[in-house]
Amino acid sequence: MIKKCLTIAGSDSSGGAGVQADLKTFSALGTYGMSCISALTAQNTQGVDKVENVSQAMIRGQLAAIYSDIVPDAVKTGMLSCRETVETVAGFLESHNQAPLVVDPVMVATTGARLLDEEAIISYKERLIPLATLVTPNIPEAEVLSGMAIHTEEDMKQAAEKIMGLGPKAVLIKGGHKVHDATDFLYDGETFHVFRGEKIDTENTHGTGCTLSSALAVYLAQGYSVVRAAALAKKYLTGAIRKAAVEKVGHGHGPVSHFWFYGNDWGKMK
Ligand SMILES: Nc1ncnc2c1ncn2[C@@H]1O[C@H](COP(=O)(O)OP(=O)(O)OP(=O)(O)O)[C@@H](O)[C@H]1O
Numbered sequence: 001m002i003k004k005c006l007t008i009a010g011s012d013s014s015g016g017a018g019v020q021a022d023l024k025t026f027s028a029l030g031t032y033g034m035s036c037i038s039a040l041t042a043q044n045t046q047g048v049d050k051v052e053n054v055s056q057a058m059i060r061g062q063l064a065a066i067y068s069d070i071v072p073d074a075v076k077t078g079m080l081s082c083r084e085t086v087e088t089v090a091g092f093l094e095s096h097n098q099a100p101l102v103v104d105p106v107m108v109a110t111t112g113a114r115l116l117d118e119e120a121i122i123s124y125k126e127r128l129i130p131l132a133t134l135v136t137p138n139i140p141e142a143e144v145l146s147g148m149a150i151h152t153e154e155d156m157k158q159a160a161e162k163i164m165g166l167g168p169k170a171v172l173i174k175g176g177h178k179v180h181d182a183t184d185f186l187y188d189g190e191t192f193h194v195f196r197g198e199k200i201d202t203e204n205t206h207g208t209g210c211t212l213s214s215a216l217a218v219y220l221a222q223g224y225s226v227v228r229a230a231a232l233a234k235k236y237l238t239g240a241i242r243k244a245a246v247e248k249v250g251h252g253h254g255p256v257s258h259f260w261f262y263g264n265d266w267g268k269m270k
Pocket residue numbers: 017108109110137138139174175176177182183184197198199200201202205206207208209210212234237238241
């Protein structure tokens with residue numbers, strides 16, 4: 001039976017990040033995608049112009065409609081925008097969700113715009129991250145969650161240990177903000193797994209974090225271990241960035257391309 005994946009995230013009007021990136025990833029990887037929209041953004045590849053939060057009643061309404069009919073095989077959260085929304089989503093998932101949960105603690109857009117209120121961070125730490133199968137901060141987000149500065153790979157490991165103290169089953173610190181490479185670190189409480197990635201020379205990285213966390217949700221829905229899911233999701237994303245480097249959309253940070261995968265041989269991905 002087809003696997004069903006749910007994203008709880010913000011809408012990106014330009015289609016490169018947020019719910020739109022998530023649904024494209026779910027589809028490209030052969031799963032059925034569903035969405036609960038937490039906020040609307042008026043944004044494009046150059047910046048975020050406006051943000052409007054969806055009401056708590058409407059967020060609860062979307063989640064209740066989904067769970068009363070179609071039970072997700074995996075869930076990811078993206079931009080949750082404010083403290084109330086983090087609390088609402090955590091409260092609902094606590095009592096209704098049994099599927100693997102990927103928490104992408106989105107704080108700032110690629111273009112630099114703030115996508116999360118300061119007060120929401122405490123709710124992430126206390127309510128949502130403890131429910132996560134995997135939490136996927138980039139380096140600045142990992143600094144906020146761990147309370148330490150990250151300059152070296154050793155720092156990334158130490159920060160991962162601190163974030164594990166918040167109670168997720170695993171943490172993946174993404175290295176896209178480093179200058180020389182795109183190495184990610186996964187820590188499951190026992191072992192550090194290193195995913196060395198080639199840094200592709202391109203500005204077209206709009207939606208990388210959203211795409212990675214969605215691909216992780218897909219592979220967890222399909223029953224892969226967190227370590228295997230991380231390797232496969234990175235492979236999918238690297239292909240999508242490589243294609244974006246030669247296929248620019250928009251005038252700023254172009255979106256990653258999901259088309260590269262269509263028609264690819266599944267066997268080659270595994
Ligand atoms: N230029 C690049 N080449 C290859 N991989 C990259 C590049 N930039 C980012 N990545 C990879 O993309 C993933 C997302 O990392 P990043 O640190 O950019 O996350 P993010 O900041 O949350 O993304 P977003 O910009 O969408 O918010 C990681 O696996 C990272 O290694």
